Amino acid sequence: MVARLRAAGVTVRCLVRNPYAARRLRAQSIEAMFGDLTAPDTLQAALDRVGTVLNLSTIIREHERGDFRRVLHDGVRNLLRAAAAAGVARFVQIGALGDAAARGNPRHSYLYWKEKGAALVDASDLDATVIETSVVFGPGDQHFTAIALTLKWLPCFFIPDGAACTTIFQPIHVDDVVACVLRALDGGGELPRRVPVAGPERLTYEGIVRTIASLIGRTPRFVRVSPRITRAALRGIGAAMRYEPVTEPLMDLVGVDSIAEPNGIADVFGITPRPLTERAAYLQAVGLPELAAWVRKRPRHGIFVVDQDVS
Numbered sequence: 207m208v209a210r211l212r213a214a215g216v217t218v219r220c221l222v223r224n225p226y227a228a229r230r231l232r233a234q235s236i237e238a239m240f241g242d243l244t245a246p247d248t249l250q251a252a253l254d255r256v257g258t259v260l261n262l263s264t265i266i267r268e269h270e271r272g273d274f275r276r277v278l279h280d281g282v283r284n285l286l287r288a289a290a291a292a293g294v295a296r297f298v299q300i301g302a303l304g305d306a307a308a309r310g311n312p313r314h315s316y317l318y319w320k321e322k323g324a325a326l327v328d329a330s331d332l333d334a335t336v337i338e339t340s341v342v343f344g345p346g347d348q349h350f351t352a353i354a355l356t357l358k359w360l361p362c363f364f365i366p367d368g369a370a371c372t373t374i375f376q377p378i379h380v381d382d383v384v385a386c387v388l389r390a391l392d393g394g395g396e397l398p399r400r401v402p403v404a405g406p407e408r409l410t411y412e413g414i415v416r417t418i419a420s421l422i423g424r425t426p427r428f429v430r431v432s433p434r435i436t437r438a439a440l441r442g443i444g445a446a447m448r449y450e451p452v453t454e455p456l457m458d459l460v461g462v463d464s465i466a467e468p469n470g471i472a473d474v475f476g477i478t479p480r481p482l483t484e485r486a487a488y489l490q491a492v493g494l495p496e497l498a499a500w501v502r503k504r505p506r507h508g509i510f511v512v513d514q515d516v517s
């Protein structure tokens with residue numbers, strides 16, 4: 207996102223919470239300031255002379271009980287307050303899709319707290335928009351890379367039985383999300399407070415796996431496993447990796463369709479999203495570096511694409 211915003215001529219300052227991320231950004235002449243959404247005192251300096259805030263922060267696992275509330279709700283509240291105090295003109299946030307019942311159900315803890323955070327943005331006095339997206343793919347992604355690696359390296363593909371097979375997604379390419387963000391940064395009061403955006407294809411999880419398999423020349427041999435075994439496996443993966451691509455809270459979203467109805471990408475932003483089949487060539491090349499990045503004990507978001515030419 208940062209590289210693409212800069213390629214579009216946007217001057218970017220990043221709020222980071224670890225020295226490794228700061229070093230990587232500064233090596234590319236990108237301004238990085240330390241801060242943490244859960245520590246309000248760290249936000250004011252980072253917002254000095256900032257015109258627009260783009261909140262991309264999220265977590266998909268709790269290391270301690272209450273982390274979802276602390277980051278996805280309290281963190282947004284802290285950021286909104288700091289933005290208002292700093293005189294920020296525009297506030298754009300990325301959110302997640304899911305039906306109203308799921309958003310209101312604490313059992314879906316990730317989505318529940320994302321919704322609570324988005325509601326704070328709705329209620330704020332700032333000129334603000336929340337872009338709610340389906341699952342995002344593109345170089346450096348988590349889920350699609352994990353599926354491709356599993357298809358490449360394992361003799362069979364373990365898929366949770368039941369609703370997981372029928373839950374529907376509309377994968378959206380990161381470039382299309384960036385295009386929406388660029389318009390939202392300018393859009394101001396013309397835009398709705400919430401804009402759901404998604405790609406052009408509706409695919410079940412199994413359909414996504416089949417699509418990726420055919421793109422990378424594999425034939426998936428599915429083995430259905432019970433949700434209980436899937437959860438145990440995810441706990442094992444979580445213990446082995448510091449930044450695992452799939453987590454139990456995401457598993458809790460099984461059965462919650464991630465679809466945009468209506469799809470604001472065309473209706474609101476006037477963008478024609480491109481399908482997975484046209485934009486997934488990068489998955490042919492994923493391999494050990496991606497696995498290593500998940501296992502290494504240091505922050506590594508976007509690490510795979512740091513040197514990528516996006517001009």
Ligand SMILES: NC(=O)c1ccc[n+]([C@@H]2O[C@H](COP(=O)([O-])OP(=O)(O)OC[C@H]3O[C@@H](n4cnc5c(N)ncnc54)[C@H](OP(=O)(O)O)[C@@H]3O)[C@@H](O)[C@H]2O)c1
Nearest residue numbers: 223242243244262263264300301302339340341342505507
């Ligand atoms: N990826 C998808 O498929 C998808 C789908 C729907 C919606 N979204 C939304 O799109 C946005 C971007 O997602 P992503 O996949 O790019 O996420 P990501 O790679 O996991 O990045 C999230 C970022 O948030 C930062 N962060 C977490 N807690 C923070 C805190 N307390 N203070 C400051 N920063 C904090 C992380 O910092 P560290 O590097 O220090 O951990 C990380 O850089 C999120 O709002 C997400 O909910 C993504």
